[in-house]
Amino acid sequence: MARPSLRERLAQRHAARAEAHALRRLRPAQAREGLRLQRDGRWLTVFCSNDYLGLADHPRVVAALRQAAAEHGVGSTSAHLVNGHHRLHAELEEAVAEWLGHPRALLFGSGFMANVGVIQALLETDGLCVQDRLNHASLLDGARQSGALLRRYPHGDAEGARRQLQGAGERPALLATDGVFSMDGDIAPLAALAGVATDENALLYVDDAHGIGVLGPQGRGSPAAAGIRSPLHLITLGKALGGHGAVLAGESELVDAVLQGARSYLFSTALPPALAAASLEALRLARAGDGLRQRLDALIARFAGGARQLGLPLLPSTTPIQPILLGDNARCLAAAEALEQAGFLVAAIRPPTVPAGQARLRVTLSAAHGDAEVDALLDALDRVCRQLESTP
Numbered sequence: 152m153a154r155p156s157l158r159e160r161l162a163q164r165h166a167a168r169a170e171a172h173a174l175r176r177l178r179p180a181q182a183r184e185g186l187r188l189q190r191d192g193r194w195l196t197v198f199c200s201n202d203y204l205g206l207a208d209h210p211r212v213v214a215a216l217r218q219a220a221a222e223h224g225v226g227s228t229s230a231h232l233v234n235g236h237h238r239l240h241a242e243l244e245e246a247v248a249e250w251l252g253h254p255r256a257l258l259f260g261s262g263f264m265a266n267v268g269v270i271q272a273l274l275e276t277d278g279l280c281v282q283d284r285l286n287h288a289s290l291l292d293g294a295r296q297s298g299a300l301l302r303r304y305p306h307g308d309a310e311g312a313r314r315q316l317q318g319a320g321e322r323p324a325l326l327a328t329d330g331v332f333s334m335d336g337d338i339a340p341l342a343a344l345a346g347v348a349t350d351e352n353a354l355l356y357v358d359d360a361h362g363i364g365v366l367g368p369q370g371r372g373s374p375a376a377a378g379i380r381s382p383l384h385l386i387t388l389g390k391a392l393g394g395h396g397a398v399l400a401g402e403s404e405l406v407d408a409v410l411q412g413a414r415s416y417l418f419s420t421a422l423p424p425a426l427a428a429a430s431l432e433a434l435r436l437a438r439a440g441d442g443l444r445q446r447l448d449a450l451i452a453r454f455a456g457g458a459r460q461l462g463l464p465l466l467p468s469t470t471p472i473q474p475i476l477l478g479d480n481a482r483c484l485a486a487a488e489a490l491e492q493a494g495f496l497v498a499a500i501r502p503p504t505v506p507a508g509q510a511r512l513r514v515t516l517s518a519a520h521g522d523a524e525v526d527a528l529l530d531a532l533d534r535v536c537r538q539l540e541s542t543p
Protein backbone atom coordinates (compact mmCIF):
# COMPACT_ATOMS: atom_id res chain seq x y z
CA MET A 152 0.00 0.00 0.00
CA ALA A 153 1.34 3.40 -0.97
CA ARG A 154 0.04 5.56 1.83
CA PRO A 155 0.20 9.25 0.96
CA SER A 156 2.37 11.20 3.38
CA LEU A 157 0.40 13.43 5.73
CA ARG A 158 3.32 15.86 5.95
CA GLU A 159 3.39 16.20 2.16
CA ARG A 160 -0.35 16.70 2.07
CA LEU A 161 -0.06 19.50 4.62
CA ALA A 162 2.79 21.13 2.72
CA GLN A 163 0.63 21.19 -0.42
CA ARG A 164 -2.24 22.74 1.47
CA HIS A 165 0.09 25.37 2.92
CA ALA A 166 1.37 26.25 -0.55
CA ALA A 167 -2.17 26.54 -1.91
CA ARG A 168 -3.14 28.85 0.96
CA ALA A 169 -0.08 31.02 0.40
CA GLU A 170 -0.89 31.22 -3.32
CA ALA A 171 -4.43 32.40 -2.53
CA HIS A 172 -3.26 35.03 0.02
CA ALA A 173 -5.17 33.00 2.59
CA LEU A 174 -2.43 32.22 5.11
CA ARG A 175 -3.01 33.49 8.62
CA ARG A 176 -0.44 34.38 11.19
CA LEU A 177 -0.45 35.15 14.87
CA ARG A 178 0.89 38.45 16.12
CA PRO A 179 1.14 38.99 19.85
CA ALA A 180 0.30 42.32 21.45
CA GLN A 181 3.02 43.56 23.77
CA ALA A 182 0.57 45.67 25.69
CA ARG A 183 -3.03 46.81 25.58
CA GLU A 184 -4.77 49.80 27.12
CA GLY A 185 -8.44 49.95 26.23
CA LEU A 186 -8.59 50.27 22.45
CA ARG A 187 -4.89 51.03 22.08
CA LEU A 188 -2.64 48.07 21.44
CA GLN A 189 1.11 47.76 21.07
CA ARG A 190 2.49 45.49 18.38
CA ASP A 191 6.04 45.27 17.10
CA GLY A 192 6.83 48.28 19.25
CA ARG A 193 4.09 50.52 17.77
CA TRP A 194 0.86 51.69 19.34
CA LEU A 195 -2.24 51.17 17.18
CA THR A 196 -5.90 52.13 17.60
CA VAL A 197 -8.01 48.99 17.51
CA PHE A 198 -11.06 48.88 15.22
CA CYS A 199 -11.57 45.11 15.22
CA SER A 200 -12.31 44.25 18.83
CA ASN A 201 -15.74 43.00 19.89
CA ASP A 202 -15.56 44.92 23.17
CA TYR A 203 -18.48 47.08 22.03
CA LEU A 204 -19.15 48.73 25.38
CA GLY A 205 -15.56 49.01 26.58
CA LEU A 206 -16.19 46.68 29.52
CA ALA A 207 -13.06 44.51 29.11
CA ASP A 208 -11.06 47.13 31.02
CA HIS A 209 -13.78 48.56 33.22
CA PRO A 210 -12.38 49.16 36.72
CA ARG A 211 -15.39 47.54 38.40
CA VAL A 212 -15.12 44.42 36.23
CA VAL A 213 -11.39 44.12 36.83
CA ALA A 214 -11.89 44.64 40.59
CA ALA A 215 -14.55 41.90 40.68
CA LEU A 216 -12.17 39.48 38.96
CA ARG A 217 -9.31 40.37 41.30
CA GLN A 218 -11.34 40.04 44.45
CA ALA A 219 -12.98 36.74 43.47
CA ALA A 220 -9.62 35.27 42.45
CA ALA A 221 -8.16 36.27 45.81
CA GLU A 222 -11.06 34.56 47.57
CA HIS A 223 -11.62 31.51 45.39
CA GLY A 224 -8.39 30.93 43.48
CA VAL A 225 -8.11 30.55 39.73
CA GLY A 226 -9.10 27.15 38.41
CA SER A 227 -12.52 25.61 39.03
CA THR A 228 -10.70 22.23 39.28
CA SER A 229 -13.32 20.12 37.45
CA ALA A 230 -16.42 20.01 35.27
CA HIS A 231 -19.66 21.59 36.56
CA LEU A 232 -21.27 18.23 37.26
CA VAL A 233 -18.33 16.98 39.32
CA ASN A 234 -17.19 19.64 41.83
CA GLY A 235 -16.54 22.61 39.52
CA HIS A 236 -19.93 24.32 39.90
CA HIS A 237 -19.48 27.33 42.17
CA ARG A 238 -21.98 29.69 43.78
CA LEU A 239 -20.63 32.45 41.49
CA HIS A 240 -21.47 30.39 38.38
CA ALA A 241 -25.00 29.87 39.72
CA GLU A 242 -25.39 33.59 40.49
CA LEU A 243 -24.30 34.50 36.96
CA GLU A 244 -26.78 32.02 35.45
CA GLU A 245 -29.61 33.42 37.57
CA ALA A 246 -28.70 36.99 36.66
CA VAL A 247 -28.65 36.20 32.92
CA ALA A 248 -31.97 34.35 33.13
CA GLU A 249 -33.54 37.29 34.94
CA TRP A 250 -32.08 39.87 32.54
CA LEU A 251 -33.34 38.03 29.47
CA GLY A 252 -36.68 36.99 30.98
CA HIS A 253 -36.10 33.24 30.79
CA PRO A 254 -36.68 30.71 33.57
CA ARG A 255 -33.27 29.07 33.37
CA ALA A 256 -29.71 29.53 32.13
CA LEU A 257 -26.59 27.42 31.77
CA LEU A 258 -22.96 28.61 31.62
CA PHE A 259 -20.59 27.26 28.96
CA GLY A 260 -16.83 27.63 28.54
CA SER A 261 -17.24 29.57 25.28
CA GLY A 262 -19.77 30.38 22.60
CA PHE A 263 -18.21 27.89 20.25
CA MET A 264 -18.50 25.11 22.85
CA ALA A 265 -22.08 26.13 23.59
CA ASN A 266 -23.27 25.99 19.99
CA VAL A 267 -21.62 22.67 19.33
CA GLY A 268 -23.03 21.24 22.58
CA VAL A 269 -26.55 22.67 22.34
CA ILE A 270 -27.30 21.35 18.87
CA GLN A 271 -25.63 17.99 19.51
CA ALA A 272 -27.62 17.60 22.75
CA LEU A 273 -30.99 18.54 21.27
CA LEU A 274 -30.95 16.75 17.93
CA GLU A 275 -30.32 13.16 16.98
CA THR A 276 -29.81 11.57 13.60
CA ASP A 277 -33.56 11.65 12.91
CA GLY A 278 -33.60 15.43 13.54
CA LEU A 279 -33.43 18.43 11.25
CA CYS A 280 -31.36 21.59 11.69
CA VAL A 281 -32.30 24.51 9.45
CA GLN A 282 -29.78 27.34 9.38
CA ASP A 283 -29.07 30.66 7.72
CA ARG A 284 -26.32 30.27 5.13
CA LEU A 285 -24.17 32.88 6.93
CA ASN A 286 -24.50 31.42 10.43
CA HIS A 287 -21.40 31.22 12.60
CA ALA A 288 -19.12 28.21 12.03
CA SER A 289 -19.91 26.82 15.49
CA LEU A 290 -23.62 26.46 14.66
CA LEU A 291 -22.71 24.58 11.53
CA ASP A 292 -20.30 22.32 13.41
CA GLY A 293 -22.95 21.61 16.06
CA ALA A 294 -25.38 20.44 13.41
CA ARG A 295 -22.71 18.26 11.85
CA GLN A 296 -21.82 16.70 15.20
CA SER A 297 -25.45 15.94 15.99
CA GLY A 298 -25.74 13.82 12.86
CA ALA A 299 -29.09 15.50 12.10
CA LEU A 300 -30.03 16.52 8.58
CA LEU A 301 -28.65 20.01 7.93
CA ARG A 302 -30.43 22.35 5.54
CA ARG A 303 -29.35 25.93 4.90
CA TYR A 304 -31.44 28.79 3.54
CA PRO A 305 -30.43 31.97 1.72
CA HIS A 306 -29.17 34.67 4.06
CA GLY A 307 -31.92 36.44 5.99
CA ASP A 308 -34.70 34.66 4.10
CA ALA A 309 -37.44 33.52 6.51
CA GLU A 310 -39.52 32.07 3.67
CA GLY A 311 -36.43 30.14 2.58
CA ALA A 312 -36.30 28.72 6.11
CA ARG A 313 -39.95 27.71 5.79
CA ARG A 314 -39.26 25.91 2.51
CA GLN A 315 -36.36 23.99 4.03
CA LEU A 316 -38.50 22.96 7.01
CA GLN A 317 -41.36 21.87 4.76
CA GLY A 318 -39.15 20.03 2.32
CA ALA A 319 -37.24 17.85 4.76
CA GLY A 320 -39.90 15.42 5.91
CA GLU A 321 -41.36 14.92 9.36
CA ARG A 322 -38.36 15.34 11.58
CA PRO A 323 -38.14 17.14 14.93
CA ALA A 324 -36.52 20.43 13.99
CA LEU A 325 -34.36 23.26 15.28
CA LEU A 326 -34.27 26.57 13.38
CA ALA A 327 -30.95 28.23 14.26
CA THR A 328 -29.77 31.72 13.38
CA ASP A 329 -27.24 34.33 14.41
CA GLY A 330 -29.10 37.31 15.89
CA VAL A 331 -26.51 39.74 14.46
CA PHE A 332 -24.36 38.24 11.71
CA SER A 333 -20.78 38.36 12.80
CA MET A 334 -19.11 39.22 9.49
CA ASP A 335 -21.88 41.34 7.93
CA GLY A 336 -23.31 43.14 10.94
CA ASP A 337 -26.90 42.85 9.74
CA ILE A 338 -29.73 41.58 11.95
CA ALA A 339 -31.73 38.38 11.34
CA PRO A 340 -35.46 38.80 10.56
CA LEU A 341 -36.32 37.35 13.97
CA ALA A 342 -40.04 38.19 14.06
CA ALA A 343 -40.56 36.44 10.71
CA LEU A 344 -38.37 33.48 11.72
CA ALA A 345 -40.30 33.13 15.00
CA GLY A 346 -43.52 32.99 12.97
CA VAL A 347 -42.10 30.33 10.67
CA ALA A 348 -40.87 28.30 13.65
CA THR A 349 -44.34 28.42 15.21
CA ASP A 350 -46.11 27.51 11.96
CA GLU A 351 -43.76 24.62 11.28
CA ASN A 352 -43.50 23.37 14.88
CA ALA A 353 -39.76 23.92 14.98
CA LEU A 354 -37.74 25.29 17.91
CA LEU A 355 -36.07 28.64 17.32
CA TYR A 356 -32.50 29.03 18.59
CA VAL A 357 -30.93 32.50 18.43
CA ASP A 358 -27.16 32.91 18.83
CA ASP A 359 -26.90 36.53 19.93
CA ALA A 360 -23.13 36.76 20.38
CA HIS A 361 -23.05 40.24 18.80
CA GLY A 362 -26.49 41.52 19.86
CA ILE A 363 -26.30 41.10 23.62
CA GLY A 364 -25.50 44.30 25.48
CA VAL A 365 -25.82 46.29 22.27
CA LEU A 366 -29.41 45.95 21.04
CA GLY A 367 -32.84 46.13 22.64
CA PRO A 368 -34.13 47.57 25.90
CA GLN A 369 -31.53 47.16 28.71
CA GLY A 370 -29.22 45.65 26.09
CA ARG A 371 -31.19 42.40 26.14
CA GLY A 372 -30.24 41.74 22.55
CA SER A 373 -31.74 41.10 19.15
CA PRO A 374 -34.78 39.01 20.25
CA ALA A 375 -35.88 41.79 22.62
CA ALA A 376 -35.24 44.39 19.90
CA ALA A 377 -37.47 42.38 17.54
CA GLY A 378 -40.17 41.98 20.20
CA ILE A 379 -39.88 38.18 20.36
CA ARG A 380 -38.78 35.66 22.96
CA SER A 381 -36.86 32.73 21.57
CA PRO A 382 -37.29 29.45 23.48
CA LEU A 383 -33.49 29.14 23.37
CA HIS A 384 -31.21 32.18 23.41
CA LEU A 385 -27.44 32.05 23.53
CA ILE A 386 -25.36 35.00 24.66
CA THR A 387 -21.59 35.12 24.77
CA LEU A 388 -19.61 36.83 27.50
CA GLY A 389 -16.51 37.57 25.42
CA LYS A 390 -17.87 40.38 23.24
CA ALA A 391 -19.92 43.30 24.58
CA LEU A 392 -19.58 41.90 28.11
CA GLY A 393 -15.81 42.05 27.85
CA GLY A 394 -15.13 38.70 29.55
CA HIS A 395 -15.14 35.08 28.49
CA GLY A 396 -17.67 32.27 28.22
CA ALA A 397 -21.28 31.92 27.08
CA VAL A 398 -24.70 31.42 28.63
CA LEU A 399 -27.64 29.54 27.18
CA ALA A 400 -30.96 30.90 28.46
CA GLY A 401 -34.36 29.44 27.75
CA GLU A 402 -37.18 27.17 28.77
CA SER A 403 -36.29 24.95 31.73
CA GLU A 404 -36.87 21.59 30.03
CA LEU A 405 -34.83 22.59 27.00
CA VAL A 406 -31.93 23.93 29.05
CA ASP A 407 -32.00 20.80 31.17
CA ALA A 408 -31.86 18.61 28.05
CA VAL A 409 -28.69 20.48 27.11
CA LEU A 410 -27.19 20.02 30.59
CA GLN A 411 -27.91 16.27 30.41
CA GLY A 412 -26.49 15.71 26.95
CA ALA A 413 -24.07 18.37 25.73
CA ARG A 414 -20.65 16.76 25.51
CA SER A 415 -18.81 20.11 25.44
CA TYR A 416 -20.51 20.87 28.78
CA LEU A 417 -20.19 17.49 30.44
CA PHE A 418 -16.58 16.80 29.57
CA SER A 419 -14.91 20.15 30.07
CA THR A 420 -13.61 22.04 33.10
CA ALA A 421 -15.90 24.79 34.39
CA LEU A 422 -14.78 28.40 33.85
CA PRO A 423 -12.86 29.97 36.73
CA PRO A 424 -15.40 31.25 39.29
CA ALA A 425 -13.61 34.62 39.30
CA LEU A 426 -14.47 35.03 35.61
CA ALA A 427 -18.12 34.47 36.49
CA ALA A 428 -17.81 37.21 39.11
CA ALA A 429 -16.35 39.56 36.49
CA SER A 430 -19.16 38.77 34.06
CA LEU A 431 -21.74 39.35 36.76
CA GLU A 432 -20.36 42.86 37.24
CA ALA A 433 -20.18 43.40 33.46
CA LEU A 434 -23.80 42.28 33.16
CA ARG A 435 -24.88 44.91 35.69
CA LEU A 436 -23.00 47.59 33.78
CA ALA A 437 -24.36 46.43 30.40
CA ARG A 438 -27.90 46.24 31.69
CA ALA A 439 -27.76 49.76 33.05
CA GLY A 440 -25.68 50.91 30.08
CA ASP A 441 -28.14 53.06 28.11
CA GLY A 442 -25.55 55.85 28.10
CA LEU A 443 -22.95 53.53 26.59
CA ARG A 444 -25.43 52.33 23.96
CA GLN A 445 -26.32 55.91 23.03
CA ARG A 446 -22.65 56.73 22.69
CA LEU A 447 -22.11 53.61 20.54
CA ASP A 448 -25.10 54.44 18.30
CA ALA A 449 -23.76 57.95 17.79
CA LEU A 450 -20.38 56.55 16.72
CA ILE A 451 -22.02 54.04 14.36
CA ALA A 452 -23.98 56.86 12.72
CA ARG A 453 -20.83 58.99 12.50
CA PHE A 454 -18.81 56.23 10.88
CA ALA A 455 -21.52 54.95 8.50
CA GLY A 456 -22.48 58.49 7.45
CA GLY A 457 -18.85 59.42 6.84
CA ALA A 458 -18.10 56.22 4.93
CA ARG A 459 -21.11 56.73 2.67
CA GLN A 460 -20.12 60.32 1.99
CA LEU A 461 -16.67 59.11 0.96
CA GLY A 462 -18.22 56.48 -1.31
CA LEU A 463 -16.59 53.56 0.53
CA PRO A 464 -18.13 50.14 -0.27
CA LEU A 465 -19.83 49.85 3.10
CA LEU A 466 -22.26 46.95 3.74
CA PRO A 467 -25.69 47.99 5.06
CA SER A 468 -25.47 47.57 8.83
CA THR A 469 -26.83 49.45 11.82
CA THR A 470 -24.75 47.53 14.37
CA PRO A 471 -21.17 48.15 15.59
CA ILE A 472 -19.98 45.74 12.86
CA GLN A 473 -19.37 47.95 9.79
CA PRO A 474 -17.74 45.90 7.01
CA ILE A 475 -16.13 47.45 3.94
CA LEU A 476 -16.37 45.01 1.07
CA LEU A 477 -13.21 44.83 -1.04
CA GLY A 478 -13.73 41.43 -2.69
CA ASP A 479 -10.22 40.30 -3.48
CA ASN A 480 -8.00 38.72 -0.78
CA ALA A 481 -4.78 40.44 -1.84
CA ARG A 482 -6.45 43.89 -2.04
CA CYS A 483 -8.01 43.37 1.35
CA LEU A 484 -4.69 42.39 2.93
CA ALA A 485 -2.94 45.33 1.31
CA ALA A 486 -5.60 47.68 2.67
CA ALA A 487 -5.30 46.27 6.20
CA GLU A 488 -1.53 46.63 6.01
CA ALA A 489 -1.74 50.22 4.81
CA LEU A 490 -4.16 51.01 7.64
CA GLU A 491 -1.74 49.51 10.12
CA GLN A 492 1.01 51.74 8.72
CA ALA A 493 -1.35 54.63 9.42
CA GLY A 494 -1.83 53.46 13.02
CA PHE A 495 -5.11 51.52 12.84
CA LEU A 496 -5.77 47.86 13.45
CA VAL A 497 -8.63 46.58 11.27
CA ALA A 498 -9.22 42.89 10.50
CA ALA A 499 -8.93 41.66 6.91
CA ILE A 500 -11.58 38.93 6.78
CA ARG A 501 -11.08 36.40 4.01
CA PRO A 502 -12.64 33.11 2.92
CA PRO A 503 -13.47 30.62 4.34
CA THR A 504 -14.69 32.98 7.08
CA VAL A 505 -16.73 34.77 4.37
CA PRO A 506 -17.84 33.48 0.93
CA ALA A 507 -15.24 33.43 -1.86
CA GLY A 508 -14.70 36.82 -3.51
CA GLN A 509 -16.14 38.71 -0.53
CA ALA A 510 -13.02 39.58 1.45
CA ARG A 511 -13.62 42.64 3.57
CA LEU A 512 -12.29 45.00 6.18
CA ARG A 513 -14.40 44.33 9.24
CA VAL A 514 -14.48 47.61 11.12
CA THR A 515 -15.98 47.37 14.59
CA LEU A 516 -16.85 50.30 16.81
CA SER A 517 -16.89 50.62 20.57
CA ALA A 518 -18.44 53.11 22.96
CA ALA A 519 -14.86 53.67 24.14
CA HIS A 520 -13.77 55.16 20.79
CA GLY A 521 -13.51 58.93 20.50
CA ASP A 522 -15.10 60.98 17.69
CA ALA A 523 -11.63 62.05 16.58
CA GLU A 524 -10.46 58.44 16.31
CA VAL A 525 -13.40 57.56 14.09
CA ASP A 526 -12.76 60.62 11.90
CA ALA A 527 -9.08 59.72 11.60
CA LEU A 528 -9.97 56.16 10.59
CA LEU A 529 -12.32 57.51 7.89
CA ASP A 530 -9.52 59.72 6.53
CA ALA A 531 -7.15 56.76 6.42
CA LEU A 532 -9.75 54.50 4.78
CA ASP A 533 -10.38 57.13 2.13
CA ARG A 534 -6.67 57.37 1.31
CA VAL A 535 -6.16 53.60 1.32
CA CYS A 536 -9.16 52.87 -0.90
CA ARG A 537 -8.12 55.57 -3.40
CA GLN A 538 -4.65 54.03 -3.57
CA LEU A 539 -6.17 50.61 -4.24
CA GLU A 540 -8.23 52.05 -7.08
CA SER A 541 -5.23 53.63 -8.70
CA THR A 542 -3.11 50.44 -8.58
CA PRO A 543 -4.16 47.67 -10.97
Ligand SMILES: *Cc1c(COP(=O)(O)O)cnc(C)c1O
Nearest residue numbers: 261262263287329333360387389
Ligand atom coordinates in the same frame (compact mmCIF):
# COMPACT_ATOMS: atom_id res chain seq x y z
C1 LIG B 1 -17.93 34.81 18.48
C2 LIG B 1 -19.11 34.00 18.13
C3 LIG B 1 -19.31 32.73 18.69
C4 LIG B 1 -18.25 32.07 19.52
O1 LIG B 1 -18.20 32.58 20.79
P1 LIG B 1 -16.86 32.45 21.64
O2 LIG B 1 -17.28 32.72 23.02
O3 LIG B 1 -15.91 33.44 21.08
O4 LIG B 1 -16.37 31.04 21.44
C5 LIG B 1 -20.48 32.08 18.41
N1 LIG B 1 -21.41 32.62 17.60
C6 LIG B 1 -21.24 33.81 17.03
C7 LIG B 1 -22.30 34.35 16.14
C8 LIG B 1 -20.08 34.54 17.26
O5 LIG B 1 -19.89 35.71 16.67
